[in-house]
Every structure is written in structure tokens, then in C-alpha cells.
Amino acid sequence: MTALSSSGWSVHPSFVPHGPTSPVTLLFDDEGLTQLAGVYPVAWQTPWSEITHPQLVRTGRSLALFATIGDVRYAWRSTSLADYEDLRAIVLDHGGEVARRRRRAGALVAAAVLLLASFAGGIAAWFSGPSSELADARAVNLTLRDLPPGYAVTPTSVLGFIFPPANQVITSTPTTAAPVSSSWTRAIAAFQSCLGVSNAKDRVYGAAGQMPDYQVSSPIFSSSSFGGIQLASTSQYYATTTMVEKDVAEMSRAGFGACFARSNADLVYSGATGSSASLTGGVNWNPPTYARGWSRGGVADLTVPGAGAPLHLVMVVTAEGHYEVTLGVLVAEWPQSASFVAGLLSTLKARIGPSGAISA
Numbered sequence: 001m002t003a004l005s006s007s008g009w010s011v012h013p014s015f016v017p018h019g020p021t022s023p024v025t026l027l028f029d030d031e032g033l034t035q036l037a038g039v040y041p042v043a044w045q046t047p048w049s050e051i052t053h054p055q056l057v058r059t060g061r062s063l064a065l066f067a068t069i070g071d072v073r074y075a076w077r078s079t080s081l082a083d084y085e086d087l088r089a090i091v092l093d094h095g096g097e098v099a100r101r102r103r104r105a106g107a108l109v110a111a112a113v114l115l116l117a118s119f120a121g122g123i124a125a126w127f128s129g130p131s132s133e134l135a136d137a138r139a140v141n142l143t144l145r146d147l148p149p150g151y152a153v154t155p156t157s158v159l160g161f162i163f164p165p166a167n168q169v170i171t172s173t174p175t176t177a178a179p180v181s182s183s184w185t186r187a188i189a190a191f192q193s194c195l196g197v198s199n200a201k202d203r204v205y206g207a208a209g210q211m212p213d214y215q216v217s218s219p220i221f222s223s224s225s226f227g228g229i230q231l232a233s234t235s236q237y238y239a240t241t242t243m244v245e246k247d248v249a250e251m252s253r254a255g256f257g258a259c260f261a262r263s264n265a266d267l268v269y270s271g272a273t274g275s276s277a278s279l280t281g282g283v284n285w286n287p288p289t290y291a292r293g294w295s296r297g298g299v300a301d302l303t304v305p306g307a308g309a310p311l312h313l314v315m316v317v318t319a320e321g322h323y324e325v326t327l328g329v330l331v332a333e334w335p336q337s338a339s340f341v342a343g344l345l346s347t348l349k350a351r352i353g354p355s356g357a358i359s360a
Contacts, residue, residue, distance in 0.1 A: 003029040004090065006083040009065075009076045011037060015044050024076065026065075028090050033067070054096030056087055059211075063087070067096075133237045133322075134169065134214045140235040140325055140351045141218035142344060154222040154230060158304050159330055161271030162264050163232045166219035170212075183270035187263045194259035195250075203250045204260070210243050212236035212324070226340070227332030233348060236324045248294055248319050257298030258282035261315045264328065265300040268313060272304040285314065287342035291349035293320050297327075299334060307332075316345055323352040 010022035020038030027034040032047035046069055055066040063084060065076040088098050144151060153166075164170065188205045192198065199206040217234040238244050250256070262282035269275070282300040289295070297316030304311065312334035316327045325348045331337045 003027070004083060004086045006078070006087065008080050009078045011035065011074060011076050013072070013074070015074075026076065028087075048094060051094070054091045054094055056084075056091045056096065056098045058084060058099070065091075134216070137214045137216050137235045137237040137323070138167070140233075140323060140348065141216065142221070142231070142233045142327075142347065143218065144221065146344065146347050147221060147223075148225070150225065151221045151223045153219040157220045157222065157230050157330075158268050158272045159220050159230055159232055159328055161268050163217050163220060163234060163328060164215075166217055166232075168217065170215040183267065183275075187266040187270070190266060191259050191263035194262065195253060195255060197250065197253075203247050205263075210238070210246075212238045226334075226337040229329065229331040229337060231327070231329040231331075231341075231344065233328070233344075234326045236326075238322050238324065241321055244319050244322060244324055247324060251296050251317055251319075252294075255284065257284035257286065257296045257315070258300070259298070260296075260317070261285075261298030261300040261313055264315050265302040265313045268330075269302050269304065285316070285338075287316070287338065287345060289342055289346040289349055291346040291353055293318060293349040293353050295319075295345060295349065297345075314341055316341075318345060318349050318352065320349070320352040325352060 005025060005027050007023070007025040009024035009026055011024050012021060014021050015035065015037065020042060022037070023039070025036040025041070027036070032045060032049075033051060034046075035044045036042070037044070050069060052068045053066070057064040057066070058081070061079065061081060063078045063081060065078075065087065067074055091098055144153070188199070191205060192202050195202075197206070201208050203209045214237045215234060218232050220230055220232040222228075222230045251260075259282070265282070282298055285297045285299050286295065287297065295316055295318040297314065299312055299314050301310045301312055303309075309332065312331050314327075314329040314331065314334070318325050318327070327341070327345055327348060329337070329341050329344075331341075
């Protein structure tokens, strides 16, 4: 391996209590990783045998590097991309993961359960503490109290391929990253082609997307109702209402609901089967609700292992003020369940609307 010296980093947490966290220079060679931290540099040398689960995340014009050393998950951050290619090679050489941030990747994670679990440690390392915005974002999501008797939290579901683990806090530095895989890139390309938007201008998956300050998901709930149903929601809080307004402008385009549902169905299918797909079909669905506010949705059909018949994936986004909320439902009987799903959407709309308790 080629030796690399990369400067301009910060680290969290510090390697020793109250130790220096910046400036940090990272030295990589065949033996391991050396960190030089502080104005008067203090060196820590760690052999590769003691470093596990390295991850490199590119987030726009910055980098985040994660690694576990001595049961502690460390996160390094740099605002330079100068060493990206060399770092990418180093991380891959040592069995790590390399990823790029996607704006809605937190709501749409095309990754296996193991990858989701490994990213959780890196994300947690960046979370600095509670806030009123985060508390509000949590309060938006669906709970068991919003559902009829007979619903329960389900520990496993194919919805886990598009919804992060419950209560996992995702912040803007970094956010959940979408693996650079054929299934992911294929789903993105199919969505952008369907909607008629270039990657450069796409705010949902593409380069124009902006990250929320906070994102958090509900558990996945299930019931035997409607021939079998599973559902979850994800709430995102954005720093400005303008960011939400720009997202809404794209999501208001004709065909968004169908394209969005199909792209999610692609990711669920790919995650469940290990095979890339570009599913056909999908229709817009904009349900009438008692709560006012903007929303767009769609329905796509797919078949997953263990299901005796095609299932229906319903994806709806509602937005107001600083909030965008995504509702996902996988159900056997459609449109028999349409009024029930519309009621759930009304609950979410009411919580972020002008008269709602969570209104910004």
C-alpha cells in the first residue's frame, strides 16, 4: 500500500479524555494508522489488526472517515477532497465501505442489514445532543397510539431496505450514505428518467439535494389487517423553509408519486432478492385527507420472497414549513386499504401543519 499523509482533519471523540481533536493529520502505511492531533502534535499509532469496520463517506465537498478502535467508534471530518481517491483505495484494501451521500438516502437505504448496522455507529459519533428540532421531528412520526388494536412493532421487514432503524438520528454531517452499487444507481437513473429530471437538478436523489438538519424514523409496524400490512414513517427537519419549498417544487411535478413509488420498489426488490431491477408500472395516488396541506404519493407493485402474490408499495410525502415526512406502506390488499392509509397521512399532515403541535 502507498503511504499517505492527509492533513486538515478533526476527530470525535478525542483519543484520550479532554485530548486534542484538531488539527489532525492522518498517516497511513502498511503497518497501520497514525494520528497526529493538536497544535503541538500528539501521536497515536494503531496497527491495522486493531482497526475494524473502516468507512469513508463523501458528502458533497467534504469527507467523513469512520473506524472502530478498542470498541470506540471514531469519526474524522475534513472539508477537502484532495485525498479522496487515495483514501478510497486504502479503505477498500482493508475491507471497508466507501459511500456517497444522497439527499433522500436516509429514507431510502438500498443496503443490507449489516451495512445499516455498521453505519449506525458512525452516525452516532456525529450526534452532539438533543434539541427542540430533533424532539419535534421525533414527535411527528407514527406510533402505536396512532394505529388500531392488533398492530405491533415488527423486528424484521423488507421495508428496512428503505427506512433506517427506528429512532436512529441522522444529521447533516454526515447523513446516511447510499452505497455505490448497481442496484442503487439503477434505481436513481430510473427515477430521474421517469420524472424527466437530470441528476444535476434532481433534489430527491441527485446532486441538487440538500440534507436535513435532523432525520429520524418510526419503528416498522405490522398487522394481519388487509391481508397483511407493514408501515413506517420518516420525519426530516430542514434548516430553512426555502429548502423545503424547493423540494416541494420538484415533487409537485406530474408523475412524481408513481416515479417515487417505483424507485422505492426497485430498492426493496433489490435488497430482498439481491438482484437489480427496474420495475414497470406504478401510478400516482393523491389521497383526500381531512388535514390540509401539500402531499404527493404513488403505488407500485412488486413481489418479494415469501409473498404468495404481488404486494403493493404505497409511498407518500407530505411537507410543511421546516418538515418533510415520508410514509411507506407495504400491503397485500389495495385499494381496500386506501382509506386507512389516507387516515395515517392526515395524522402526519396535522402534526406539521399550521395548527399542529409540531408546527415550526
